Structure formats: structure tokens, C-alpha cells
Amino acid sequence: MIYLDNNATTRIDPRVLDAMMPFLTDNFANAASTHPFGVSAHEAVKTARQQLADLLGCETHELVFTSGATEAINLAIKGVAENYQHKGKHIVTVQTEHKAVLDVCQYLEKRGYDVTYLPVQPDRSVGAGLLDLNDLKAALRPDTILVSVMWVNNETGVIQSIREIAQLAHEAGALFMTDATQAVGKLPIDVDNIHIDLLTFSAHKFYGPKGIGGLFVRQRRPNKVKLEALVHGGGHERGLRSGTLNVPGIVGMGKAAELAPVADLTEMKRVGLLRDQLETELLQIPGTRVNGNRDHRLYNTTNIYFENCDSDALIMGLEGIAVSNGSACTAASIDPSHVLLAMGLTETEAFSCLRFSLGRFTTEADIENTVKAVKEVVESLRALV
Ligand SMILES: Cc1ncc(COP(=O)(O)O)c(C=O)c1O
Numbered sequence: 001m002i003y004l005d006n007n008a009t010t011r012i013d014p015r016v017l018d019a020m021m022p023f024l025t026d027n028f029a030n031a032a033s034t035h036p037f038g039v040s041a042h043e044a045v046k047t048a049r050q051q052l053a054d055l056l057g058c059e060t061h062e063l064v065f066t067s068g069a070t071e072a073i074n075l076a077i078k079g080v081a082e083n084y085q086h087k088g089k090h091i092v093t094v095q096t097e098h099k100a101v102l103d104v105c106q107y108l109e110k111r112g113y114d115v116t117y118l119p120v121q122p123d124r125s126v127g128a129g130l131l132d133l134n135d136l137k138a139a140l141r142p143d144t145i146l147v148s149v150m151w152v153n154n155e156t157g158v159i160q161s162i163r164e165i166a167q168l169a170h171e172a173g174a175l176f177m178t179d180a181t182q183a184v185g186k187l188p189i190d191v192d193n194i195h196i197d198l199l200t201f202s203a204h205k206f207y208g209p210k211g212i213g214g215l216f217v218r219q220r221r222p223n224k225v226k227l228e229a230l231v232h233g234g235g236h237e238r239g240l241r242s243g244t245l246n247v248p249g250i251v252g253m254g255k256a257a258e259l260a261p262v263a264d265l266t267e268m269k270r271v272g273l274l275r276d277q278l279e280t281e282l283l284q285i286p287g288t289r290v291n292g293n294r295d296h297r298l299y300n301t302t303n304i305y306f307e308n309c310d311s312d313a314l315i316m317g318l319e320g321i322a323v324s325n326g327s328a329c330t331a332a333s334i335d336p337s338h339v340l341l342a343m344g345l346t347e348t349e350a351f352s353c354l355r356f357s358l359g360r361f362t363t364e365a366d367i368e369n370t371v372k373a374v375k376e377v378v379e380s381l382r383a384l385v
């Protein structure tokens with residue numbers, strides 16, 4: 001199989017699996033136990049927490065481990081909603097966010113919160129897929145408690161202007177949260193350099209295991225964020241997320257963080273060159289174009305429109321190649337991609353796009369074979385029209 005669906009999930013790096021194995025076998029102890037086995041599991045969790053903190057530029061006590069980004073997003077947004085409602089009940093987010101953010105916001109709307117879903121700039125404009133900062137300025141109000149804007153879009157790879165957005169949110173007295181699920185482990189991140197209050201991530205997007213992720217919650221100057229737990233119980237994770245720690249998962253996520261290519265540009269450059277090669281060759285097919293701004297984009301992703309080709313038919317035709325027509329969570333949904341619609345594509349256009357997301361294990365041969373296969377499948381589909 002040629003795997004070009006790394007934004008859906010990644011293969012566990014063998015070095016990550018090696019780090020996890022002892023905690024799935026001999027050292028299976030509960031990290032809360034006080035006997036030597038428990039202490040050793042606790043030490044491993046501590047190391048992992050430090051590895052994550054180093055990756056994000058935060059303190060270890062600012063991290064809460066969860067089952068993944070979805071849970072972290074729920075904890076963050078619902079936690080802010082509950083704890084800051086004395087200040088206001090207005091939340092600002094963007095139409096192209098992941099469903100985890102949009103769904104939580106819709107849930108809160110039913111409970112009396114007011115949510116503004118900002119549009120993004122239209123496709124084929126200079127800032128395609130990017131939030132217009134003037135729209136954000138106009139939306140901010142004295143009762144805005146939270147601005148939540150994703151760092152990297154999972155469908156298009158578009159990178160939002162997080163620094164400017166965070167600054168505007170703070171000037172308005174709101175907290176700034178970013179769903180960085182597609183950015184962590186792929187881009188350098190420093191939660192202090194860009195003043196971020198809440199940031200979410202998931203290990204399986206950066207060569208770690210599934211079912212583990214986390215939330216950064218700012219605890220230091222200039223402000224300390226207060227959340228409310230969603231999961232109550234034994235008081236784990238400073239009372240913010242009870243439940244026995246997933247030690248192998250946490251250890252794996254720590255190792256994946258340590259291996260992240262953010263200090264060494266070699267992997268990013270290699271993947272970026274392969275993505276560019278794929279994109280350049282696919283754009284030679286008539287009736288194709290890239291969705292989203294090509295300059296502010298993660299180096300591993302390209303989302304391409306193929307005129308007169310149904311994406312499901314493309315995916316079926318590309319036997320042995322794993323690509324997607326948008327996000328994995330909604331892949332089985334019969335609705336067109338909300339991200340592409342928000343950029344102004346028609347439903348038919350949105351149903352004619354493929355997302356290719358490359359990764360650490362993508363080879364040049366994968367790209368060459370994919371280009372060949374896509375050209376053939378597009379031709380055969382168009383012959384039917
Ligand atoms: C941008 C973004 N946010 C959140 C998530 C949810 O992550 P998880 O399914 O690991 O909870 C994903 C992946 O599906 C994502 O791409």
C-alpha cells in the first residue's frame with residue numbers, strides 16, 4: 001500500500017513502539033501505585049511529560065493527558081465556557097475548524113452561549129482558506145471569552161496567522177485556544193513566543209499511538225487559565241482528567257515528541273519536496289487546481305480539485321493507494337466537505353477533490369507511482385463523462 005493519508009493518522013514509528021513495549025509487557029504497573037513498579041511507571045510518565053513540554057515550550061504541570069485531541073478540545077472549550085461565564089458567553093471560531101471544535105460550539109449554543117463562526121477567504125483568492133483578521137476584529141466583543149482557531153487545517157494544510165489572531169484575542173480580553181492537532185510534531189511550536197492559552201494535540205498524528213493526546217493549559221504569566229473537569233474520579237492530572245493513566249500511550253507520545261523533526265529541518269524539507277513534486281505533476285492534468293493558499297500551508301499536504309471526477313470514484317480507482325476526500329472522521333458522510341464549502345467551492349466541486357498527506361515514511365517511488373495512477377484513473381473517469 002502507498003500511504004498518503006498521514007493527516008488521518010500516521011504509522012507508529014518503530015522507535016516509539018520500542019519505547020512503549022516494556023510498559024505493555026513486563027512493566028504494566030499503575031503509575032499511581034507506590035510500589036517500585038508503580039514508581040518506575042510514574043518515572044516514565046514524568047519523562048514523557050518533559051518530552052512534550054520541551055516540544056511545546058511549556059512547563060510539565062501545564063499539560064493534561066487525555067484520550068486524544070477530541071477530548072482535549074471538549075475539556076478546553078467546555079471548561080472555559082463554564083469557568084468564564086461570569087465574564088461573558090460569546091465564543092469566536094472559524095467555519096473551517098475540525099468537527100470536534102464545531103460540534104462542541106454547537107452544543108454550547110444549545111445551552112445559551114453565543115458563537116460566531118467566522119468565514120475564511122475564498123478559494124482562488126490570495127488568502128484562500130485564511131481567516132481575514134478584519135473579520136476577527138469586527139467579531140470581538142466585551143463578552144467574548146474565547147477565540148478558538150486551528151493552527152493547521154487537516155484538509156488543506158492551510159496555516160492560520162496564529163500570532164496575530166492570538167494578539168487580537170488578548171487585546172479584546174479573551175483567551176486564545178488553538179487546535180494544533182495537525183501542527184504538533186510537524187512544526188516548531190512555542191506557546192510563550194506566541195501567547196497561547198490552550199493548545200490541543202493527538203499522538204497518532206505524529207507517529208505515536210492512537211488513543212492518547214493532551215491539552216496545554218497556561219498556568220504562568222501573563223495569565224492562569226482555569227478549567228472545569230469533564231471526567232471526574234480519582235483526581236488524576238491535577239483533577240482535570242481522572243482515570244488511570246495510559247502509561248504505554250503516554251510513553252509513546254513522549255518518544256514521538258522527542259523524535260519530532262522540528263529542530264532538524266531535514267525531514268520537513270524532504271517531505272516538502274516530495275509534496276511539491278506530487279503537486280506539480282498532478283497539476284499538469286487539465287482541469288485541476290489546488291484548494292487553499294499555497295504559501296501558508298503545511299509542507300506535507302495538498303488538496304487538489306479534479307474537474308469531472310467524483311472523489312469516491314477516484315479513491316476506489318486508486319487501488320493500493322490510501323488518499324482521502326477530506327477528513328477521515330467524516331469520510332463516510334454523504335455531505336460535502338464543510339472546509340471546501342467554506343472556501344466557496346460548490347458541492348459538485350467539493351465532491352471532486354482529493355487530499356494527499358505525506359509523511360516521514362513516504363518515498364519518492366510512492367510519489368512517482370501515485371502520479372502515474374492518478375493520471376490513469378482521472379483519464380478513465382473522464383472518458384465515461
Ligand atoms: C485538526 C484536528 N483536530 C482534531 C482532531 C481529532 O483528533 P482525535 O481523533 O485524535 O481525537 C483531528 C483528527 O481527527 C484533527 O485533524
Ligand code: FES
Nearest residue numbers: 007008327328329
Ligand atoms: S482523522 Fe482527521 S478528521 Fe478525524
